[in-house]
Amino acid sequence: MFISLLISIFMLPPQERMVTQHLSGMFDHGPLDQGQMQLQRTMKISKRFFAFGILTCIAVYVAYVKWHLGSKPFVGATEGVAESRGDKLSHQAVSTDLSVFYGIMFDAGSTGTRIHIFKFAQQPRETPRLTHETFKALKPGLSAYADDVEKSGQGIKELLEVAKKEVPMELWKFTPLVLKATAGLRLLPGEKAQKLLEKVKEIFQASPFFVRDNCVSIMNGTDEGEQLYRGSFCTPGNSSRRSVGMLDLGGGSTQITFLPRAKATLQTSPSGHTTSFQMFNHTYKLYSYSYLGLGLMSARLAILGGVEGKPLGEGEELISPCLPPGFKSEWQHAEIVYKIKGQKAGEPLYESCSNKVAKMLYKKVHRAGEVKDLDFYIFSYYYDCAAEAGLIDKEKGGSLTVGDFEIAAKYVCKTMEISPGNNPFLCMDLTYITFLLQELGFPKSQGFKLARKIDNVETSWALGATFHYIDSLNRLQY
Known part of the structure; x- marks a missing residue:
């Protein structure tokens, strides 16, 4: 309202500008008398005052915008244009609810790939709180495709469709998308693990979500425990679990x-x-x-x-005292098939x-x-x-x-x-x-x-890791 008032004072309507131009043109036809010279000096002062007014409006507007954005509880989650290679979201205000935002975390485990879609809410100057989670899992894990990387993308794309249905379309480009792999990929040779991550990154970059260069990675073991614990801070009633x-x-x-x-x-x-x-x-x-x-x-x-x-050699078997006597079968682990059998009856199995x-x-x-x-x-x-x-x-x-x-x-x-x-x-x-x-x-x-x-939140490190990732984008204000 204040800005509108200033503009109404300093901005002349088109008709008045045309009149001013016409009067100026009239003064070019001959020598100016004293009255005309006084009028021209008055108009020059008016023009300077007009320019000063415009600059004042701009300064007040910039100050207002800075104050307005600074009062928001969450910067960048539902405002700004997502830059897929940048470190953070650029801040261009749009008319969305700044108190609600989402994060998508893929958990690439040894036995399956899971997607966690978290919805957060934040009141002004308060810490965010998780309000909803959508979870879906697919088997096998990414490591199962170590020798056929192209096939690994099918499950990732299927889970991304779940995210598209859950996150409102207008928030897609503001929603961080991340995959973190655990022991399954840590156990793979480095080159094979890297190729799988590159394939996932390629799919992520083609998605409509917010993607950074570090959107895929392999977690170290300590991070898993830390993020699991961190996640306990983000759910209702968390204070009673901080010592658990x-x-x-x-x-x-x-x-x-x-x-x-x-x-x-x-x-x-x-x-x-x-x-x-x-x-x-x-x-x-x-x-x-x-x-x-x-x-x-x-x-x-x-x-x-x-x-x-x-892998086992030709004709080799794994014989274990922990399997039933006389039992014989095959067992697959990390894409390797093992022949297994139980020992003969003797000492009690336990x-x-x-x-x-x-x-x-x-x-x-x-x-x-x-x-x-x-x-x-x-x-x-x-x-x-x-x-x-x-x-x-x-x-x-x-x-x-x-x-x-x-x-x-x-x-x-x-x-x-x-x-x-x-x-x-x-x-x-x-x-x-x-x-x-x-x-x-x-x-x-x-x-x-x-x-x-x-x-009502799946127990895993994914919530803490998502919250930490969003925090790393400098998008939370406490």
Whole structure:
């Protein structure tokens, strides 16, 4: 309103400008008398005043725009033109709701590729909060296409269609699109992993979403734990979970993350087991470590006696005391097919399997003494195995102890001495989980909470990584 008032004062209508020009032309026909000279001087002053007025309008307008944009709660999420190669969004205001924005994260795991589409809301001068998540997963993982890169794009394109349906079209070019790969690609030779990432990047750059040069990458293990923990800050009711630890059992690696209360934990932890991160102007010191090769599928291979990425020779088999006696089959891992079989009947299955697992895990993990005094959520294959063994409700989750896993392992192994059942690996998997938790420092009485979702959000590192990525674009104002 103020600007309009200034313009109405200083801007002459076209008709008045025409009159002024006409009068000026009249003064060119002869010598000027004193009255005409006075009128011309007055007009020159008016022109200067007119120019000064225009400059004043511009200055006031620029100041108003700066103030107006500075008062917005979120800069760049739903305003600005996306520059696919730039480090941040350029800021050109458009008429959209600045309090709502989206982020898309692809989780390229060892056994599947998942898309997380997060919707955030932010009130002025407050921290953003997650309001909705859309999740979909496809199998197999990207690493399965290491020798046929072109096929890897089919699943990526299918999941992008999900994103297009979920994110409003007018926000596509403002929505960051990212893929982060985990243990599956970390276990691949570098050249093969890079070709897969380049293919994904090519597809992303052809999409309508906001894409940077670093839109695809391989996470290191510590990042997984940190981002999993960071994500707990972004959901409703998060304050009660900031002192809760988290255990994640993937296919290729397993992570442990918690916020230490004891100084001794930080002082005695091996190099690389602690990390710092900032969140909402606070610095947190985390115990976080990822054990590559100790995810459930990689552990299976190690217990069977195989080597990651190395096919068996002609006529070779992997014989394991953790498989039912007389059992014989094939098992595929990381695009390699292995012939496997169980040992002949003899020592009870649980005892023979536990001995094998204990040897495989010997000195592989660090025990943090403090964990026995903390509450922990456990996710992924911990959840799946517990549900398959009937320890928790498949949909609702539940609570159990290390001892519950042990009891289930003994029971399943005993029944497999008679029949392999639907999952011949369940004896091995439950035994492995039992020993892994104890090696990490958890006593048999230690209780855990198991959940697929917390506050209707899939439990994974994806939420924290998405929030951190958006933060890195300098698009959040606290």
